[in-house]
Amino acid sequence: MSIEPTSTGAGALLRLIRDGRASTRAELVELTGLARSTVAQRMDALISEHLVVPAGGSVSTGGRPPQTFAFNRAAGVVLCADLGATHSRIAVTDLAGEVLAEDAQDIAIAGGPDAVLGWLERRFEERLEQLGRIHDDVRGIGVGVPGPVEFATGTPVAPPIMPGWDGYRVGERLAGHFGAPCLVDNDVNIMALGEHYRAWRSFDHLLFVKVATGIGCGIISDGRIHRGAQGAAGDIGHIHVPGNEEICRCGNRGCLEAVAGGGAMAARLRAQGVDAANSRDVVRHVRDGSPAAMQLVRQAGRELGEVLAASVNFFNPGVIVVGGDIAHADEHLLAGVREVVYQRAVPLGTRSLRIARSTLDDRAGVIGAAVMVIEHVFAPDVVDRMVATG
């Protein structure tokens, strides 16, 4: 019978220290019920991995003050990337998710994995060098991509706007390059995680809706990302909107994306003789006060509201956060969403429902990627294995 990870391993002790619930060996003994010798041995392992450092004596109670310990957030760094269709953002954070360096740049995901990941590796190398860090300091890598991902293997699966990426082992490549675990997920999932962690932690159930060229949704259920059986959860862009029968690029009719996506809105403006190539142009026209653009975005908000009303009835979230390019179009999008959700969803589901704009905006993705990696790297069973083999 092998010893399996339990909440009494080194990882559990590290969590108690990270969360500020214990800072001395005696407190760890009291909280866990472990033998003093066991706590001492596991703390030695954590210290030799530099995850825990002595933090000076605590307030004296007469005798020799007990040694206190603290989590060492500088014991390594996390590399984070939020790869978008045409624009990407990277960041290097410490082990508490604090951003140490970041950078954003236009790059086409359609260039394929070799071009994009080669670029990404070089940017990470440059940032590490600036920070005086080496590969050995990298504790983990987190990447968001604009398409469905098989999370267990870090592999995009039939992503519609990522030619060349289907089945490419993104996680394996980056993990091999930097010698650290790499987690890859859909971009809206990590955005949901970032928003939840930074702004809405008291809510157990959150939806993050990204409205840009396409429309997607990240789901936080009971504080964790809900990915679903195949990692396909949150693909709301192809839900049928009542009253709409526009043909979508997926072959079905009346999909949300075909009526309320940034691409669809730009096309509608062009049909009215307005110059608009993409979702950013739509936002620009709204900001310039174009009545046609404002009305279009508000109507898109209503269409999105129909789908979100159904999601509220089904899932009963505490908060819906709206982000992405189009969310920059002042309050027009949210006004349309609120109008329909509060009218169409069941009263119990909307009684305390919050509908808010993204607070992290463009940074939600990289911050969520850091959170994802840190939660994984410091999961009790992972730490247990680390100190057992380290």
Added chain:
Amino acid sequence: MSIEPTSTGAGALLRLIRDGRASTRAELVELTGLARSTVAQRMDALISEHLVVPAGGSVSTGGRPPQTFAFNRAAGVVLCADLGATHSRIAVTDLAGEVLAEDAQDIAIAGGPDAVLGWLERRFEERLEQLGRIHDDVRGIGVGVPGPVEFATGTPVAPPIMPGWDGYRVGERLAGHFGAPCLVDNDVNIMALGEHYRAWRSFDHLLFVKVATGIGCGIISDGRIHRGAQGAAGDIGHIHVPGNEEICRCGNRGCLEAVAGGGAMAARLRAQGVDAANSRDVVRHVRDGSPAAMQLVRQAGRELGEVLAASVNFFNPGVIVVGGDIAHADEHLLAGVREVVYQRAVPLGTRSLRIARSTLDDRAGVIGAAVMVIEHVFAPDVVDRMVATG
């Protein structure tokens, strides 16, 4: 600093024994890393609560064989009820969820809490007496009701078809009567739990759809009931079905229930001159080979399929289980559901999706109620408190 529940308390030891992962004190020491004296002390507490019993010596290895222990499933009983709109089922189970006695009877929930719960208390008393059990043997009570419930307090909240029950503290009343914890939940939630536990445990994400007079959905997310922020999750009966604008009793238009619920179908049959008062009559006509009824049920399946396709895109379940009266109408309902879901939902979400009829049928509710209570009563922190105060 108080000692809080951890997975090293008496409850965690009980779980290891219940799951068959440990049967001796030495195995518990090895699995948990606890001191021998701590394990011995916690086992004594579990034995004095009759939750664990000596199970004879294990295979001798030369010396004195170590004492083995087993979970005592006969240490108490669970009272279970699935209260429907017009029909209720009760059961008494052992602590492993095995049914010891059960009973079903027509009773109108609209009679109000005093009439219905008075009846329920008498039925439970009779069953206990038959089994030679007393109130002290009752470890917990689980009740499903046909409406939204504030789970934390066991209180129906504005339930549309339960006049007189709004705000009534069902859990408190039954807990007081039998002197044991009582959990109350929406009926489809416990049905989902029963189906998942008995038939689909290898699937992390399951939807259970009940199609009867109304339409509701129980959601299993990551193996547990997803209730949402206000306990309102799964209320799919009032989602807007594309292409439908029928007025619903809720005041909105085109709700799923208004086009595909058993009540709506019976009304449509009546409009065609067919005698049908409720969903059971609809099923009877289907079984008698009425083309009008068969077509109606298949079309209802398609409408339900539209809503479930959206739920598949949003939630990506591994399996959808369809139950309730109308699911008895041979394969017509499921055929309609499958037709639309596989055509309308995103390919990744339907690739491995199972759509199946309920296996437990009318018993899903009481079995789910037993599972809910047992999981609660034997949650590690609850057991820790029980043996600390017992």
